Amino acid sequence: MNNTEENLDLKEFKNHYEEIFDKMRSGVAIYKPIENGKDFEFVNINQAAEEIDNIEKQQVIGRKLTDVFPGVIDFGLLDVLQNVWISGEPERHPISKYKDNRIEGWRDNYVYKLSSGEIIAIYDDVSELKLKEKQLRNALKESERRRNQISALLKATKAVLEYKHFKDAAKAIFEVSKDITGAQSGYVALLSEDGSENEVLFLDSGGLPCRVNPNLPMPIRGLRAEAYKKGKPIYDNNFMKSDWIKYLPDGHVELKNVLFAPLNLENKTIGIIGLANKKNGFNENDKNLSAGLSELVAIALKNSQMLDSLENSRQECLYAYNQANLYKDLFTHDINNILHNIKTASDLLSNIVEQQLESKKVHELIDMIDDQIIRGSNLISNIRKLSDLDMINGNLNRISLNKELTKAIRFVKESYPNKNIIINYDSPSENYHIKGNEFLVEVFENILINAVKYNEKDPKIQIRVSRIEEKDTKFTKIEFIDNGIGIPDEMKESLFKSRIKKEKESSGMGLGLLLTKKILKVHNGKIWVQNRIMGEYQKGSNFVVLLPLLE
Structure with missing residues (x-):
């Protein structure tokens, strides 16, 4: 091959290289180290790099990396380039956000050292992917928030049925109310018989010091009275600067914000849930959730009253019922096991008879059936012994x-x-x-x-x-x-x-x-x-x- 042919081959190879270089979807930048590796000078970039970084090739060739992209040090890519130049080993710069006065975006870089000593970085703009990830995280967060709300409401609903005593059910629903709204403190109270004050079932100060005498009455006044009057939840996110503050007794826990949800039963307000000190304040969603939760507390009270009315008669027959259940359960459970064993032995016996296998196995299975019959007989005998x-x-x-x-x-x-x-x-x-x-x-x-x-x-x-x-x-x-x-x-x-x-x-x-x-x-x-x-x-x-x- 003469020099002319070699030159033509080299030219053709170079054309192929440049075509591949410029048609790559990933950005490619080629650098040479300067200042003993403290910085790098652009040798070339492809079309994808121009589009990703919104810059033209002639604007960067021969210029320092730190001049063209002043945020590269904080971005962390300069350290990776230096590592690869020194070690010669490829290295990935994990997805990070680049930002300077001209551009910003998320980049994923892979850095290699060429045999010429030049450094090449192949990278992609993953900003759209990161945006979708963020949107997905937000969607998942919202979905999780709603799931937690549904779970909390189900938990509160379950408490109505689970707890026989109203105070236990009310406390469980109150804890759900705190969790679901983010309140730090609060209480549940029932209206006194004369309707003049609240009788507190329990109070949670949220760990804050409270010097108010717990035996003091809690009259129906202030914002609390408004909730009773309207029969609907009400909140104030600037409580300490409102007119309602004058009704707080000395030594009361600081209330940055409050929400009151009345307990309504059969068109009558019978009590109230008070919540306070939510970070960033209450909102309409908290108000709506509290309305549903307060209704559950009222239902729990009615449920508790009905259960109390049934308790005496239930206690009278409980002992006899439990005794009967014990005998029935022992008998049913063990008889089922015995019948299972007899059925197994019977099936095996049928197979052996059909296949005309050795009589020893037949006798073993017959013995097993006999054992189970004896076990059943013993069970009946034992059940009789369990009369007391x-x-x-x-x-x-x-x-x-x-x-x-x-x-x-x-x-x-x-x-x-x-x-x-x-x-x-x-x-x-x-x-x-x-x-x-x-x-x-x-x-x-x-x-x-x-x-x-x-x-x-x-x-x-x-x-x-x-x-x-x-x-x-x-x-x-x-x-x-x-x-x-x-x-x-x-x-x-x-x-x-x-x-x-x-x-x-x-x-x-x-x-x-x-x-x-x-x-x-x-x-x-x-x-x-x-x-x-x-x-x-x-x-x-x-x-x-x-x-x-x-x-």
């Missing part, structure tokens, strides 16, 4: 914990012959004894059965037994650690307190655990559940049982 809980308390005997656990493990494995169940029992070196009866094994069976039933994998259960001491009482601690689907944290505390529901309304777990709780109560025991792995309830549960230890 006091009799149970007097019928506790010394039993071996190891024996009861072994019995429960065997029962669960036999109940689910088609499941690959792994139960590791760390049997203690000493045989712990406790005071119990024939129902204690059902505690262990219920926990193990739940670990099998509520598991999407092959069940793996670890049983640990240890000795602990609480308040001078020695306990046997039994832990059942499974790899099941776990129990959400918000369900844990209520798990053993729920009312028993029919199967179609419930997963069934609550029934067995409630029975477990009742049986443990007879044994002076305790039970709770925690996550197998802290903070990750989906990875399994650890049911912990404490039983008084016999020496």
Whole structure:
């Protein structure tokens, strides 16, 4: 190849390079270091760079970077250029905002060192993306605000039904009112019988000192009287400079702003919610929310009154109802387990007969059915014995914990012959004894059965037994650690307190655990559940049982 051909090839390559350089969507700037790397001089920029930075190529070529873009030091790009020039390693300057007197915008830079020693920066204008991110954050923030409001209103609504006593419901709704409006202090009060003053249920000063005698009357006057008169919420964001300030007693907490929401019931104002000291003041949204919340407080009062009228009759039949439920639940729960086991054995037996398999297996399954029939018979016998809980308390005997656990493990494995169940029992070196009866094994069976039933994998259960001491009482601690689907944290505390529901309304777990709780109560025991792995309830549960230890 002669020189002419080489020159033509070089020219063609240069043309291709320049075409690619100028048609790139990203901005490209080429620099050469000057002043021993303290600054950089523009060698070239492409068309995208001209558009991004609103500048023409001839305005920058041969000029210092710090002269053309005086904000580059604060922007942080100069440091990156210097690092790459020294190290030769590529570096990204993360998305940052550039600003000077001429332009501003968000840039994303990647910096490289060429073999010529020149530095090249490839960058994009991500200002539009950042704007969309900001809009999305604002939208999410607004959505979160509305979600919180809805959640707060639902929480307040739930309080009406959840609390039997009006004061508890009113306090819960008041706390919601504070949270949802941002108020720092306030109170809930009911109108006195003669209608002359408020009778304060509770007061929250927001941690500020208040020297007013709490026994002083709270007359209906000032802005509070206006709320009573109109029957609608009212607020003042300049309370300390208003005419209403004259009604405040000496030593009262400073009230920068206030909102009063009357409690209306059957077209009559029966009390008031007072809120105060919201940062940046109250608004119409707070006013509307407070109207709804104050109505809930009024409904809670009516609900409490109705509940009180029913309480006496409820108490008279509660004991008998609970006794009947206990017997029914024990019977239903255990009979269902027994029928399940018989059905399993029956199905297996049918398969064996059809396939003409060995008679030994047939006899084993027949024995299993017989065992379950005996278990059902024993259950009926035990239910009859439960005619009086006091009799149970007097019928506790010394039993071996190891024996009861072994019995429960065997029962669960036999109940689910088609499941690959792994139960590791760390049997203690000493045989712990406790005071119990024939129902204690059902505690262990219920926990193990739940670990099998509520598991999407092959069940793996670890049983640990240890000795602990609480308040001078020695306990046997039994832990059942499974790899099941776990129990959400918000369900844990209520798990053993729920009312028993029919199967179609419930997963069934609550029934067995409630029975477990009742049986443990007879044994002076305790039970709770925690996550197998802290903070990750989906990875399994650890049911912990404490039983008084016999020496």
